[in-house]
Amino acid sequence: MMVDLRINGTVRSAELEPRKTLLDALREDFLLNGTHAGCEHGVCGACTVLLDGEPVRSCLLFAVQADGYEITTIEGLAPAPGELSVIQDAFCETHGLQCGYCTPGMILAAHALLQQTVTPTREEIVEAISANICRCTGYGQIVEAVQFAADRLRIANTPRALLSPGGSK
Amino acid sequence: MKPAPFDYVRPDSLAEACKLLAGDDDARVIAGGQTLVPMLAMRLARPARLVDILRLPELAGIRKDSDSVVVGATTRQAQAERDPVIRASVPMLARVLPWVGHPPTRNRGTIGGSIANADPSAEIPLVAVTLGAEIVLATTAGPAAMPADEFFVGPMVTSINQGECVSAIRFPVWTHQRIGVGFFEVSARKSDFAFVAAAAQVALDEEERCLDVALGLGGVGDRPLRLDVSSLVGTRLDAKSAAQAVHAASVDLDAASDLHASASYRRRVATTLCLRALEQARADAAVRPALGAR
Numbered sequence: 001m002m003v004d005l006r007i008n009g010t011v012r013s014a015e016l017e018p019r020k021t022l023l024d025a026l027r028e029d030f031l032l033n034g035t036h037a038g039c040e041h042g043v044c045g046a047c048t049v050l051l052d053g054e055p056v057r058s059c060l061l062f063a064v065q066a067d068g069y070e071i072t073t074i075e076g077l078a079p080a081p082g083e084l085s086v087i088q089d090a091f092c093e094t095h096g097l098q099c100g101y102c103t104p105g106m107i108l109a110a111h112a113l114l115q116q117t118v119t120p121t122r123e124e125i126v127e128a129i130s131a132n133i134c135r136c137t138g139y140g141q142i143v144e145a146v147q148f149a150a151d152r153l154r155i156a157n158t159p160r161a162l163l164s165p166g167g168s169k
Numbered sequence: 170m171k172p173a174p175f176d177y178v179r180p181d182s183l184a185e186a187c188k189l190l191a192g193d194d195d196a197r198v199i200a201g202g203q204t205l206v207p208m209l210a211m212r213l214a215r216p217a218r219l220v221d222i223l224r225l226p227e228l229a230g231i232r233k234d235s236d237s238v239v240v241g242a243t244t245r246q247a248q249a250e251r252d253p254v255i256r257a258s259v260p261m262l263a264r265v266l267p268w269v270g271h272p273p274t275r276n277r278g279t280i281g282g283s284i285a286n287a288d289p290s291a292e293i294p295l296v297a298v299t300l301g302a303e304i305v306l307a308t309t310a311g312p313a314a315m316p317a318d319e320f321f322v323g324p325m326v327t328s329i330n331q332g333e334c335v336s337a338i339r340f341p342v343w344t345h346q347r348i349g350v351g352f353f354e355v356s357a358r359k360s361d362f363a364f365v366a367a368a369a370q371v372a373l374d375e376e377e378r379c380l381d382v383a384l385g386l387g388g389v390g391d392r393p394l395r396l397d398v399s400s401l402v403g404t405r406l407d408a409k410s411a412a413q414a415v416h417a418a419s420v421d422l423d424a425a426s427d428l429h430a431s432a433s434y435r436r437r438v439a440t441t442l443c444l445r446a447l448e449q450a451r452a453d454a455a456v457r458p459a460l461g462a463r
Contacts, residue, residue, distance in 0.1 A: 001177070017174065018174075018175060018176065018177035018219070019171065019172045019173070019174050019175055019209075021206075021210075024171075039170075040170035040171075040210055041170055041206075041207035041210045041211060042203065042206065042207050042274065045271075045273065048273060051276070051277075054247070054273075054276040055272065055273040055276065056273050056276050056277050057273055057274070057277075059206070059210070060202055060203055060206040060207065060274070060277065061202060061206070061277065062177065062202075062206070064177050065199075065202070065221060065223070109272075109273070127272065128272065130271055130272070130359065130360065131270075131271030131272060131273045131274065131360075
């Protein structure tokens with residue numbers, strides 16, 4: 001059946017079988033390969049995308065069910081081609097990734113968290129990425145990356161006059 | 170891991186959904202899909218048709234009646250978790266929701282879906298049975314309702330018939346001044362299926378004597394169970410009375426044995442978690458003011 005989806009701000013259409021998951025449609029029909037296929041049954045979180053800003057597993061949703069939502073994939077986070085979002089940049093700087101397979105899902109989960117708060121506690125960060133499995137890093141540097149991104153976003157959004165000397169606050 | 174082909178329909182009304190379901194033995198309801206889609210992917214389920222009820226307006230929303238809170242079947246678990254009415258009036262549900270799956274599955278998974286799936290270790294069915302909730306069904310003949318403990322029959326088995334669909338869950342609201350809840354579960358990892366889960370709700374009077382108590386267990390048997398600890402009413406829920414009541418109520422407990430936990434382990438953990446949940450509920454109620462607005 002014909003499906004119209006709003007992906008990263010653009011309406012995209014494709015003729016899809018109902019059994020095609022949003023994950024497969026994103027990768028195969030819309031060539032957005034940043035969304036990774038991991039376990040394909042809702043366990044690993046590699047396929048995380050945002051639906052109306054909330055992280056969901058794109059392997060647990062059929063593309064025919066996804067009309068009417070604002071879908072955000074990892075490709076939708078960078079401000080311009082060749083650039084990185086603050087969170088993506090923080091993952092690079094703190095070595096929040098090794099093989100990179102879980103990274104798009106981690107970054108989208110972190111993005112959703114930091115839309116709600118730029119002062120997350122460690123517990124909130126851990127809860128936000130608790131549905132995403134990483135087999136390389138041991139999570140330590142991922143948590144650090146999210147914390148680092150939160151600090152940067154907070155500083156970027158604080159008027160200069162309110163920042164203490166050195167900008168550490 | 171690709172589902173077998175199926176037809177997909179999205180009816181415009183609940184009546185139409187029931188008609189579609191009644192006329193087709195191979196049709197199944199899909200809402201949040203957080204359990205059904207993995208079943209389809211692994212081909213453990215192969216329905217010929219999926220009837221998507223997620224966007225039916227009749228099934229959405231949380232409503233407070235005089236003595237109950239009615240939660241529409243397609244209410245997302247994440248939405249219920251944040252809801253002020255549920256937090257204030259069905260505190261046990263608010264307490265267990267962070268234990269249901271992960272944040273991303275709660276963003277899609279529904280309250281009604283967890284009820285209809287009837288996993289014996291699931292938290293939402295446990296709350297429904299423990300509090301004596303009523304499951305409201307949509308049928309081709311109109312709305313019907315049944316108590317939660319009649320609705321759950323066995324592991325993933327309910328008394329729902331083809332052509333029916335869970336439309337809402339009516340959770341009773343306790344009107345006492347001081348209410349507290351307790352919840353504990355043991356699982357291999359956070360968010361995994363509970364080997365044993367225990368939920369308790371107590372109401373205390375101004376002298377901290379128990380006015381009412383509800384205690385339930387999940388994951389132990391083939392469905393959630395409510396334990397009769399009514400002998401605790403009138404006591405101060407002291408350790409000795411609680412232990413006596415829990416032992417008496419769980420003496421003939423039928424526990425399941427599987428790869429993860431033996432029956433004797435489950436029984437042992439069940440008793441311990443029941444006592445912890447009761448104590449947590451008592452302490453939670455005791456810190457609430459004895460008089461004044463709830």
